Amino acid sequence: MRRSLVAIPLLFTSVVFAQTPDIRAQQIAAYAVETYESAMVDSLRELVKHNTVAVEGLSALDNPAHQAFKAALARQAHRLGLDFQDHGYVVVIALGEAEKRLGVITHGDIQPVDPSKWAQSPFELDETSEPGRLIGRGTEDDKGPISTALYAMKAIKDKGIELNRRIELYVYMAEESDWGPLQEFVKANSLPDLNITIDAEYPVVTAEKGYGTLSMTFANQPIDTSQPYLSEFSGGFFGSQIPEDASAVIQHADNALVAQLKSQAKQYNNMQFQFDQQGNALQIQAKGKSAHSSKPDDGVNAISYLAALLNGQRWPNNAAGSLVNFINDQLGTGLYGDKFGDIAYADDFMGPMTVSPTVIKGVDDGVQLNINIRRPRGKTAEQLDVEINQALDAWQIASGVTLAARHNYIGEPFVQTGAPHIDTLLAVFSHFTGIQNPEPIAIGGGTNSRLFPNAVSFGPSMPGVEYTGHSEHEFISRAQFRLNLQMYTAVMVELAGKTP
Numbered sequence: 031m032r033r034s035l036v037a038i039p040l041l042f043t044s045v046v047f048a049q050t051p052d053i054r055a056q057q058i059a060a061y062a063v064e065t066y067e068s069a070m071v072d073s074l075r076e077l078v079k080h081n082t083v084a085v086e087g088l089s090a091l092d093n094p095a096h097q098a099f100k101a102a103l104a105r106q107a108h109r110l111g112l113d114f115q116d117h118g119y120v121v122v123i124a125l126g127e128a129e130k131r132l133g134v135i136t137h138g139d140i141q142p143v144d145p146s147k148w149a150q151s152p153f154e155l156d157e158t159s160e161p162g163r164l165i166g167r168g169t170e171d172d173k174g175p176i177s178t179a180l181y182a183m184k185a186i187k188d189k190g191i192e193l194n195r196r197i198e199l200y201v202y203m204a205e206e207s208d209w210g211p212l213q214e215f216v217k218a219n220s221l222p223d224l225n226i227t228i229d230a231e232y233p234v235v236t237a238e239k240g241y242g243t244l245s246m247t248f249a250n251q252p253i254d255t256s257q258p259y260l261s262e263f264s265g266g267f268f269g270s271q272i273p274e275d276a277s278a279v280i281q282h283a284d285n286a287l288v289a290q291l292k293s294q295a296k297q298y299n300n301m302q303f304q305f306d307q308q309g310n311a312l313q314i315q316a317k318g319k320s321a322h323s324s325k326p327d328d329g330v331n332a333i334s335y336l337a338a339l340l341n342g343q344r345w346p347n348n349a350a351g352s353l354v355n356f357i358n359d360q361l362g363t364g365l366y367g368d369k370f371g372d373i374a375y376a377d378d379f380m381g382p383m384t385v386s387p388t389v390i391k392g393v394d395d396g397v398q399l400n401i402n403i404r405r406p407r408g409k410t411a412e413q414l415d416v417e418i419n420q421a422l423d424a425w426q427i428a429s430g431v432t433l434a435a436r437h438n439y440i441g442e443p444f445v446q447t448g449a450p451h452i453d454t455l456l457a458v459f460s461h462f463t464g465i466q467n468p469e470p471i472a473i474g475g476g477t478n479s480r481l482f483p484n485a486v487s488f489g490p491s492m493p494g495v496e497y498t499g500h501s502e503h504e505f506i507s508r509a510q511f512r513l514n515l516q517m518y519t520a521v522m523v524e525l526a527g528k529t530p
């Protein structure tokens with residue numbers, strides 16, 4: 031899938047890349063890394079300490095961890111001689127007085143984390159476990175980029191560059207959980223007319239898939255319990271993470287069934303299955319690999335593969351049994367919804383829609399399945415909604431199971447066509463990476479780019495390199511951190527500096 035998402039030329043960019051960043055931008059970028067590499071790591075170490083995950087029922091405004099994080103940002107901004115404004119959900123750190131502005135969009139909140147899966151605390155920057163890597167929640171998404179932007183601004187300030195655009199670093203505190211407060215902020219405040227988001231990938235992201243969630247409940251139903259049946263099936267952690275863990279319990283698992291499952295388990299060499307027999311109950315723990323759900327091929331979905339392991343028979347339709355039958359019938363281990371009625375589709379530039387079961391939750395009347403979709407342009411939300419419902423209706427008839435609490439949330443894809451700074455960004459990327467003729471790309475993830483005028487994403491991650499944000503092994507390499515400081519410094523000089 032990644033291949034189809036990367037580096038497919040856009041028709042409207044017939045750009046000649048003779049352009050390189052001017053010598054002043056190169057010099058200040060070099061100065062930034064020579065002078066501030068270790069200070070930038072210190073900054074990140076301080077930001078990572080704060081567990082800025084969203085807490086249900088507690089606004090980011092009242093969350094002590096979010097307040098402490100913003101206080102740390104304020105201290106850093108003051109130390110660097112940058113303006114600091116706290117607008118509640120949004121913090122703006124700025125350099126310069128010009129009326130025109132360049133916005134740099136980031137976020138300070140993080141995704142949930144399972145500390146038991148980390149060598150050290152995810153909230154202490156781990157600089158030693160894996161040489162060359164800075165490991166911690168938020169290092170790549172999106173606290174590392176905040177530290178980088180701060181020191182890019184500091185380097186420009188040191189060099190006394192005259193700015194014809196004030197540089198404004200926006201740090202939003204609920205990007206991972208709730209875009210509502212940012213939408214309100216955007217309505218109430220005037221925004222820069224030129225923006226880069228540093229929360230995705232290089233070289234330049236001009237299209238983002240739409241996010242969606244399909245949820246449905248498999249109800250508790252009486253079944254014949256004298257035969258093998260599934261009494262439990264669970265898995266997943268949060269909606270935008272490809273699940274690493276899943277588990278199932280089979281009652282009345284006889285020796286033949288246990289032997290068949292164990293032998294079949296060996297066929298999946300990307301998965302680990304652990305079998306635990308207590309009396310005639312067999313528990314199976316499945317371990318895959320977590321990843322950002324916009325890049326399902328970076329992970330191994332434990333829910334899909336555990337269901338596949340159990341696909342040797344049709345299970346009695348209690349809650350867990352009908353759930354597993356559904357996953358095998360409609361999803362399988364494919365990533366693109368090919369088995370799910372007619373919903374699958376793809377766009378030449380944006381790639382295919384991805385369809386990933388991510389969270390299974392026990393609810394009062396059964397088990398709720400949540401499927402994360404990431405969709406390109408090419409179908410309206412209405413059409414997709416109809417097709418999803420047709421597939422679910424057909425499955426209900428075929429299986430004799432009635433799904434409860436069905437709900438489809440289908441977000442819109444985003445395509446940026448007008449941004450005037452794409453060529454500058456591509457030129458900086460090409461110069462510092464040595465990658466020739468880079469082209470704009472589309473990604474599966476969604477960023478706040480869509481809320482800011484003329485915004486496109488520029489880094490912080492290299493195309494074709496596994497993205498670790500949202501995973502249980504999040505890091506930024508020291509080399510990438512340095513490279514980002516060079517590129518962000520150069521881009522700010524190019525886009526905001528007065529031509530000498």
Ligand SMILES: [Zn+2]
Nearest residue numbers: 137171172229
């Ligand atoms: Zn992010």
